[in-house]
Amino acid sequence: MSAELAIRDAIAGRGPITFAEFMELALYGSGGYYASGSPISASGDYFTAPSAHPVFGALLCVQLREMWRLLGSPAEFTVIEEGAGNGGLAADISEYAARLDSDFSDALNYVAVDIAPPARQHFPVLPLEEAPAGITGCVLSNELLDAMPVHRFEVRDGEVFEIFVTLEGDRFAETLQPPSSLEIERTLAPFVESLPDGYRGEINLQLESWAQRQAKALGRGWVLAIDYGFERSELYRPGRTSGSLRTYYQHTLGQDTLRHAGEQDITAHVDCTALDEAMTSAEFQLTGKTTQAEFLSRLGIHQAVEQLEASNLSRPESRANEQGIRSLLDPDGMGRFVVAAYSRGIDQFDLAGLSGPADGSATRLPDLPRLNPARHINLVDQQQTGGYFEVQSLEDLFSDRP
Numbered sequence: 001m002s003a004e005l006a007i008r009d010a011i012a013g014r015g016p017i018t019f020a021e022f023m024e025l026a027l028y029g030s031g032g033y034y035a036s037g038s039p040i041s042a043s044g045d046y047f048t049a050p051s052a053h054p055v056f057g058a059l060l061c062v063q064l065r066e067m068w069r070l071l072g073s074p075a076e077f078t079v080i081e082e083g084a085g086n087g088g089l090a091a092d093i094s095e096y097a098a099r100l101d102s103d104f105s106d107a108l109n110y111v112a113v114d115i116a117p118p119a120r121q122h123f124p125v126l127p128l129e130e131a132p133a134g135i136t137g138c139v140l141s142n143e144l145l146d147a148m149p150v151h152r153f154e155v156r157d158g159e160v161f162e163i164f165v166t167l168e169g170d171r172f173a174e175t176l177q178p179p180s181s182l183e184i185e186r187t188l189a190p191f192v193e194s195l196p197d198g199y200r201g202e203i204n205l206q207l208e209s210w211a212q213r214q215a216k217a218l219g220r221g222w223v224l225a226i227d228y229g230f231e232r233s234e235l236y237r238p239g240r241t242s243g244s245l246r247t248y249y250q251h252t253l254g255q256d257t258l259r260h261a262g263e264q265d266i267t268a269h270v271d272c273t274a275l276d277e278a279m280t281s282a283e284f285q286l287t288g289k290t291t292q293a294e295f296l297s298r299l300g301i302h303q304a305v306e307q308l309e310a311s312n313l314s315r316p317e318s319r320a321n322e323q324g325i326r327s328l329l330d331p332d333g334m335g336r337f338v339v340a341a342y343s344r345g346i347d348q349f350d351l352a353g354l355s356g357p358a359d360g361s362a363t364r365l366p367d368l369p370r371l372n373p374a375r376h377i378n379l380v381d382q383q384q385t386g387g388y389f390e391v392q393s394l395e396d397l398f399s400d401r402p
Helices: 003-014 019-028 055-070 088-100 102-107 182-188 207-217 272-281 292-299 301-309 315-329 379-384 394-398
Strands: 077-082 108-114 125-127 135-142 151-156 159-168 171-177 200-203 218-227 246-249 252-254 265-267 285-291 338-344
Touching: 003 019, 003 159, 019 151, 019 159, 019 265, 055 077, 055 088, 055 102, 055 135, 055 218, 055 292, 055 301, 055 315, 077 088, 088 102, 088 108, 102 108, 135 207, 151 182, 159 182, 182 200, 207 218, 207 272, 272 285, 272 338, 285 292, 292 301, 292 315, 292 338, 301 315, 315 379
Parallel strands: 077 108, 077 135, 108 125, 135 218
Antiparallel strands: 151 159, 151 200, 159 171, 218 338, 246 252, 246 265, 285 338
């Protein structure tokens, strides 16, 4: 049964459902988007930092090794990567660990998990429920929180209504009802008076339970979350009238979330204030925040550029690697992603990626990896063949244009 038929059956038997329930079914239900294909690939709908260039994983490995050392170089340092997808990031990190530090590589126990592990994997990916508990190490979340199901709301005459999804004949339609949770009204209370009539937005009510799950997973160490997000005051500013919800369908960015159910990605900006609150409630301490560009720069990404310039790669290979690295730092794209670290069960430590020298000069790194065609996307080829990847900037994703 297709995801669309499954959602229709769910609505037909129950009446209107919240958008969060609709999004859950469309992305993670039977035949849903993440369960039925490979969205992160040259033929997929979008790319992520790990698929753009392996230096992303290599520099995360540098940060993880520092965490290991700060914990006293334990015999086992476990990394749980949630939302690991096809395991590409896990493979990049594990491979570079062996090149970076054999002692760290021996201690590294990398556990990749996903709610819907794909059939094709670059690294073994386990079902989410098989993640260990009470680890010493790090929980890694890269572009995961943006795919959590969200509740949608609309402001009408100064009141907050929730957007539900129902069936009209054989098509999905929206209907406004009173909010299904008091938390929606509580979150929006400071902003409602300033929001124009017809204003729409999203609220993630799953961050609290996600943070509590990390508290069970992590005994000592850090949670490192990387995603696109805003603080709440920016997320709900009056000018952002259509919210941050966006879709990807056959390489095309859109906002029609009810079409192509199960065949398109649905994503929303992370409320970084809500994430901080949830992690504090779960007894984590905020270590710090920065942008992805600053994080990677402090860890030494410019050494990758220097190594590339000194290499004997062909011009096409060099250009492809340059483009991949540049995409990680793009100030209008992934370079603006938020990197947030939270600690638990340890004294607070400064982390190199958050507070080290801005140019990453503190450590000289062994040869950083190059694109692997079997695992990474050649962004130059995508652009030359009429690809779409060059327009996937944050300005496209989260502008106020429809």
